[in-house]
Amino acid sequence: MKDSPSSKNNPNRNCVSVSERRKESKIEAPPHPKNQGTSMDKEETPTRLSQRDCKHLPALPLEMWEEILKDLSPIDFLAVINTCPQWRESLESNKTAALFPLILPILGEQIKMICCHVKNTFLTWRAVNRGARRAVNKLACAESSSFKKYYERVTAESTNAVNRYSLTCQQNELIKRGKTEILFEERIADFLQHFTAESTPSPSLREFEHPFFSGAVTLCIENKGLNQPYLNSRRTLICTRFGHQISALTFCHFQPFSHDNFNHFMELLHHVPNLKVIRLDGTSKTGTHHKRAQILERLPNLKHLELLDFGDYGGSPGPEDYQLGGILLDKYGPNLKALICEEMFLRAGNVFPSRLSHLSNLRCFRLEGWFSISHLELLTQLELPFLEDLQIFEKEKYFYKSDIGDQKQGMAFIRMLNRFANTLTHLQLLAGIPPYEGVPIEEDEEEANVVLHKLTRLSSRVFNVTSPWFRDVFLKKCPNLKKIVLERPGNDIERDLLENGVLLGFFEKLPNLEEVEAYWISHWKKPVAGLKVKTGSAWSVIFRRKEELVQLPEPVE
Amino acid sequence: MALVRVISSDGAAFLVSQRLAKRSGKLKTEIETFRKSSDNSEAQPEIRIVTIRAEILRLVLQWLQQHQNDPVLPANQNEQDGRGDAEMGQSQWDRDFLAPMDLGIVMELILAANHLEVKGLLDITCKLVESKITGRTVDEIRTAFKLKSDFKGNEEEQTRLENRWCVEN
Incomplete structure (x- = not known):
């Protein structure tokens, strides 16, 4: 609404009152954009603040308001233009910039x-x-x-x-592939030359704020013989100068640490006080140069550290007491909110179970491996009182294994879930669960009947859902599921199951289910025909094609 | 017909059908939350959107009204390169709808569509801005959006050096 020019000197003239009652307008058929101004004009127009409402606002000349408002943060700017038409008008020329x-x-x-x-x-x-x-x-x-x-x-x-x-994903990939994040040997000298002009230090170069503007850096520490002291000193220089900007650090080391390299690794950690994520990539052995207690004592207190990622970490299940991952877990376990690791890492003699017993703040746990009994039993022993998201991911998609599928395995899975029954909200079964087809034997009924009250979201491989055991035992434990995500089919069997819609009938007994989401590729068979699909307060099926949601079938009564 | 009152940041109230409102993910959630917390199943929900003013909210509702029978999200017709949503989903009505808007209004509409989770509207408004912001030089972007460089000291040079480090071979 435009104001008359005569009112421009009164900054409060056009403010609106939320408290005042006003007519309501009902949106009828919309006008064509070219002919706006017919039915939509029935909408109630905001009324202005009364004199009484506005008297608390100081009466300043418009120019002063403009001066006051010109340095608003974008969020505050939006709040101002959303509430006061006069201010909006006076700030109009700054709007796109703000x-x-x-x-x-x-x-x-x-x-x-x-x-x-x-x-x-x-x-x-x-x-x-x-x-x-x-x-x-x-x-x-x-x-x-x-x-x-x-x-x-x-x-x-x-x-x-x-x-x-x-664009965000593409650009982040670009940055990751670029030099900002990855500092292997050959790039270290380039980096220092680019950002620090180390040969002729200049005051202005100390002011660099964001050479690592993604906050993530990969450092590769390798044994390089005579060249090692030089490389170590260059890395130390980088971390000394810019380490406070690094919040996610990947250490690559593909050989057992030498004595000097291990000391170097420990030194670098002291220069990155704002780390939130540490990822280890490579081998795990630290050699036998230090005692565990000594290492623990020398590790810095990284109070912001929340996640350890050992997903690509070659932990070998040997007796070495110096595996770096285990030691980091020892030191930082109580702080951690999330842990990513392989089953093999847990099996390492020095890691489990005592070192996992103090992960008292863990919210998210991704375990990479498959559903062996020993794997499930490992999980059952964990004390994770706040675990909300449990993910089991299988790197290679096995369907059948000779040693799975018996009753013991099914119940091991149930017992594992029961362990987290009071806290788990999201379960991600990105591995093939045992295709056990029986019902629990009598002595297991109590375990089978434990309800996962908080579990509202399940992600699963398609194949898992077809198991009668999954339907008859597992789903009964999850009455509050609201959303099921079926992951992208890994092969033709899973694809056929999706295309034929046979999976959807499995979910009918879940009273609170609102949505089943599955991937869909455009050239697949149309899924709608023959499906029993409900929408609204019951549940709907959304098919995904690649990353895009593309189809919401019409309701079938 | 079940109705819901949607109130803008500057106090204008719009009475719309719940079916229409539920095309917005945000409004759908709000309506469902209201239903769960209300003892009276006949009560009319009232939703205040404190970050969207009346003129913009009206445009969003108008777009929703026009597209109320569309699929929730338009099909991606060209999956070879991931593009195509907005082009394929944009009708003549959409083009006429957006044509009279200045860039400032379109930007407000992007923020509103994002806040209210109206994917289709978000697609077409972002597409409109895309041509002004991708593949352009820094100066061209500054001109299009009436921006001024406010870098201090050697910040601009630092930023240029940081960027160069990311992309140079």
């Missing part, structure tokens, strides 16, 4: 590109102004600054659920 940082993250997800078109878009935005740089930096470091985001990304990548076409 809102620019707010729309960048949205555009990052919405704009889709193929890699060859992507090259500099993100980085160009970053160079526009300070607000844009802050917004892009925040996008780039999202997953290194939040254990949840990191955990979700690892999950999404393993289930093909990540939206690889989004």
Whole structure:
């Protein structure tokens, strides 16, 4: 609503009152955009603040208001233009500039590109102004600054659920592949030359804020003979100068640590006080140069550390008491919110079970392996009083194994779940559970009847759902499930099960189920015909094609 | 017909059908939350959207009204490169709808569609802005969005060096 020019000197003239009652308008058929101004005009127009409502606002000249409001943060700017028409009018010329940082993250997800078109878009935005740089930096470091985001990304990548076409994803890949994150031997000298001009230190170069603007860095520590002292000193220099910016650190080491390298590793940790994520990639042996107690004493207190990722860590189940992962778990276990590791890592003699007994704050646990009895029994022994998200991921998709499928295995699975019955909200079965087809034997009934009250979301491989045992025993334990996500079929059997819609009937007895989501590829057979599909307060089926939700079948009564 | 009152940040109330409102993920959640917490199943939900003003909320509801019979999300017709949603989902009505809007309004509409979880509207508005922001130089973006460089000292040079490090071979 436009104001008359005569009212411009009164800053309160056009404010609106939420408290005042007003007419309601009902949205009828919308006007054609070219002919706006008919039925939509029935909508109630905001009324202005009365003199009484506005008297608390100081009466200042408009120019002063403009001066006061010009440095608002984008969020505050939006709040101002959303509440006061006069201020909105006076700030109109600044609107696109002020809102620019707010729309960048949205555009990052919405704009889709193929890699060859992507090259500099993100980085160009970053160079526009300070607000844009802050917004892009925040996008780039999202997953290194939040254990949840990191955990979700690892999950999404393993289930093909990540939206690889989004600009944000493409750009982050670009940054990861680029030099910012990965500092192998040959790049260390380049990095220092680029960012520190080490031969001629200049005051301005000490002011560099964001050489690691994604917050994530990979350092590769290898045994390099005579060259080692030089490389170690260069890495130390980088971490001394820029280590406070690093929030996610990957250590690659593909050989057992030498004495010097291990000392170097310990030294580097002292220069990265803001670490939230440590990922180990490579081998685990630390050699026999130090006693465990000595190592523990020398590790810094990383009070922000929330996640350890040992998913690509070659822990060998040997007697060595120096495996780095186990020692890190010892030191930082009580802080951890999330842990990613392989079954083999847990089996290492020095890791389990005592070192997992103090993960008292763990919320998310991803275990990579498959459903062997010993695997399930391992999990059953864990004390994880706050575990909310349990994920079992199988790197290689086995369907049948000779040693699975008996009653013992089914009950081991049930006992494992019962262990976390009071806290678990999301279960992700990204591995093949035992295709056990019986019902629990009598002495196991009590275990079978324990209800997972808080479990509202289940993600599973398609194949798991077909097991009669899964339907007859497992689903009865989960009466509060609201959403089931069926992961992308791994082979033709799973695809056939999806296409033929036979899975959907399995979920009818879940009273609170609202949605079953499955991947769908456009050239697959249309899934709607013959499916019993409900919508609304019952449940619906959403089919996914790649990363995009594409089809919501019409309700069938 | 079940109705819901949707109230903008500046106090304008819109009475719309719940069926229409539920096309927005945010409004759907709010309606369901209201239903769970209300003793009276006939009570009319009232939802205040404190971050969207009347002019923008009206546009969102108008778009929802026009697209109320569409699938929840438009099909992606071109999955070779992941593009195509917005182009394929954009009708002549959409083009006419967006045509008179200045960039500021479109940006507010993006924020509103994102907040209210209206995917289709988000797609077409982002597509409109995309041409002004991708493949453009820093100066072109500044011109299109009326932005000024506010970098201090050597910040701009630092940013340029940081960017160069990311992309140079």
